Amino acid sequence: MPNRLAAETSPYLLQHADNPVDWYPWGEEALARARAENRPILLSIGYSACHWCHVMAHECFADATVAAEMNRLFINIKVDREERPDLDQVYQTAHQMLVGRPGGWPLTMFLTPDAMPFFGGTYFPREPRHGLPAFVEVLHSVARAFAEKQDEIAEQGRTMREAFGSTLPRAVRGEPLFNADPLAQAVAELDANYDRRRGGFGGAPKFPRPAALDFLLRRHAATGDPHARDMALTTLERMAEGGIHDHLGGGFYRYSVDAQWSIPHFEKMLYDNAQLLHLYAEAWALSRKQVFRQAAEGIVAWLQHEMALPGGAFAAALDADSEGEEGRFYLWTAREVHALLPPQQWDVASIHWGLDGPPNFEDAEWHLRQVQPLEQVAERLRLTPGEARQQLEGARHTLLAARNERIRPGRDDKVLTGCNALAIKGLARAARAFGRPEWLGLACRAADFLQQDLWREGRLLATWKDGRARLPAYLDDHAFLLVAMLELLQAGWRDADYRCAVALADALLQHFEDREEGGFFFTAHDHEALIHRTKPVEDHATPSGNGVAAFALGRLALLSGEPRYAAAARRALALFLPELRQHPGAHPGLLNVLSDELSPPALAVLQGPAAELARWQDEIGRLPAPWLLAVAPTGGDERPAPLRKPETERVNAWVCAGVTCLPPIDGLEALLGMLAKPLKVH
Incomplete structure (x- = not known):
């Protein structure tokens, strides 16, 4: 008989709907029962493409004996980390505090009835193996500890609340002193960890680290640093040659289990491929090497043939396993x-x-x-x-x-707003770099889907499946979609996309910004209260919401002339400046905000006859110029002040950087020559 998960839309939760475990989804029903019965909570967090999640589900959750003990001793809650990244962030941090090492998936946490964790782990086997105890032994030990050590657990909970509070940075009073030292230090940190023979950073397992590669390409564009360029391009080339790349169907797997990029874990994630598409487009613009074009074309083919959904959006992931075996x-x-x-x-x-x-x-x-x-x-x-x-x-x-x-392999065909936003950004950039208008069409269809189906009553939602949009969107969803709108506007101006960008920016300031300290919380001010409210800034498999939000708000301020956006970006940068100085390599996304603060990006506004204007846009789109925002806006007098330019018989470009604006340029070659390197004006 199906359990409560049968009413959910998440494919991952539905995979557990026939377990003999009396699963609850996260919610007040489960939490209220735990409080009423004073029973501990077993919280299991995973996702559909996770190999070890499937292993534990098969060994433990599908086993009647194990399930009986889980049901007898605990209130059992199953969470899809892709639907509830807020819960995942909090309890992964708690695992680190309790165990002293990073967590992972499946995450197995044991909570008091008020949701405070007191023990945790990741994968546990049915029988003792690899130095791990049998899961039933863990269940009995944890239940016994909860019954016999209430005072110790309560004291540990108080200590953990204090530790959570200490993770939030506090604003430094006075005017922040921004300089380029963290930028240089981050390049040096990446260089120290760089694999000169095989590309990438560190040894096995080896991850793509797209945020770091993006930062290196931007540093090369800003400074001409040849080693920053070489680290990024060599890594991207070795990945394209390696087994982390699907040489038949296109796209990239999650990570390599070895240092040579040879054998991957075989899940394919939308968020990885979306970011890599953007990077391969930039790498092509910079080098014109065919390996980068082929990798980008393969990613788009994979998106079209394996991930596209009928409404225009993209599915979240492909499983690592098929026929019960990984790969x-x-x-x-x-x-x-x-x-x-x-x-x-x-x-x-x-x-x-x-x-x-x-x-x-x-x-x-x-x-x-x-x-x-x-x-x-x-x-x-x-x-x-x-x-x-x-x-x-x-x-x-x-x-x-x-x-x-x-x-x-199984496909998780829920629509995740943030992951689709990354795909829109990648497709729009690739369309410009390679001159592929049909790729821009894919980006526009996905953007239209998000704007039409995931906005409800003025608020963005996080996920969509089977006609149901649900769950309040997070910081990442807003920030990623805002930066995607900026990329779309450069590829082809649509007034609806500009309005969407403004609405997202306003939502960030109204619902997420910490106006007292600066920066952005991961959840909105009216979100469900959890044991901790995070303000993430480190980049991981996806870039940090704070870094992307600050970057995108600063860039939107150029287009809109709205000082509130620039001020919010600067407040976030000032808040996290001590962390940037201490660990610059962990924050490549926020370093891009610092770079914009020190060397203001340029805005090029194009105006003129449509046919000639399209040629100018095509040529500018092929440039490796991440410091540039180039748009050809429509809308006449409705446009914001920075975009209102006079109608001309020939195409003209108005270029501004910082507080300096140049005379209009009416020659394409002259403009391309000027944009060959960052403008040194303030």
């Missing part, structure tokens, strides 16, 4: 590939992807990655580069068609 959908035997391909395609593909060598996945199968560059393959087989490329493309199409006949 099963993506793996090959050499015999299987050899049987599918004609001889010349096999010759090229087997050398290029390493199928002529030993298997690279558990000594039995192959996961495709570039082992030998195509130019070397062509030389070895005495083919021209064009012939080798043609054979490889034929092999890719054949293998992809065969793979598409397999049982697919």
Whole structure:
């Protein structure tokens, strides 16, 4: 008989609807029962694409014996971290405090009836394994501790509340002293951790770290630092060559389990690919290397073929598992590939992807990655580069068609506002960089969906599934969508997108900003009260909401002329300045705000006949100029003051940076020459 999760829309929660566990979704019903019965809460947080979440669900939550003990001893609550990142942030932090090391997923936390954590862990097995106790043993130990150590648990709770409070920064009184030292220190920190041979940062497991790569590309654009450029481009190139990249269907997996980018954990997340699309577009604009174009085209193909939903938005994730095994959908035997391909395609593909060598996945199968560059393959087989490329493309199409006949990994097809905003931003930037208007169309359709289906009564919502938009949107949702609107406005002005940007900015100031200390809370002022209200600033798999909000508000202030937006951005930067100075490498997103504060970005307003104007926009869009905001607004007198320019017979560009505005420019080549590097005006 299904449990209470059967009424939810989250695919992850629905995966647990038939468990024998008496699951509750997070809510007052479960919390009230825990208080009324004075029973501890077992809180389990995961997400649909998480491999170890599936393992624990199969071993423990589907087991009648384990479930009986869970039901006897605890009030059991299941949470989808993608729907409730507020809960995930709070209880991941609590895990760190209790255990002394980072958490992860599945997150398994034990709470008092008032939701204060007193013990935690991540994955627990059905039977003792890998040094971990059996889950039933954990259940009994925790229940016994709750019954026998009430005073100690209460004191620990008081200490934890104080510790939570200490995590919130306090504003330093007086005028902040901004300088470039944290920018240089962050580059040095990244350099110290940089893998010079294989790209990326650190060893295994190795993550893409898109916020850090974006920061490095921006530092190169601002200063000309060649090493910042090389760290970013080398990392992106090695990733595109490696097994973290899907060489058949396009897109990138979550992370690599090794330092060589060879073997991934096979889940594919919308938020990773959205950010990487933006980065590969910037890398192409900077270098014109074909590997970056191919990676970007692959991501868009993956978005279109595997993630697009009927209304125009994109699904959240693809599972790592199919047929009960991680990676099963993506793996090959050499015999299987050899049987599918004609001889010349096999010759090229087997050398290029390493199928002529030993298997690279558990000594039995192959996961495709570039082992030998195509130019070397062509030389070895005495083919021209064009012939080798043609054979490889034929092999890719054949293998992809065969793979598409397999049982697919599960897709989490809920719409997440923040993740879709990242996809809109990536698509809009890629459309400009590569001159692909159809990609802009994809971005606009997704933006229209969010504006039409996830706005309710003047408020943004966080998630949509099966016609139901629900849950109040978080800081990240607002900030990511605001910066996506700014990217869309550069790709092609639409008044609705500008109005959306202004509404988002106003919502950030009204519902999220801490007007006393500065910065932005993760949840709105009228959000459900939790044991702690976070104000996140570090960048992780997604950029921090505070960094993106401050950056986007500062840029929108250029367009709108609204000083409130610039002031809020500056207050956030001032609040977090001590953290920037202490750990600059952990805050690349906020460092971009500092860079804008020290070297104001330029605004270029284009006006003129439509046909000629489109050509100017196309050329400007191909520039590697992240310090530039270039728009061709419509709307006449309804436009804000910075965008009101006189009608002209030829295209003119009005360029301003800081408090300096240049005379109108009516020659495209002159404008492109000027925009080849940041404007040194204040």
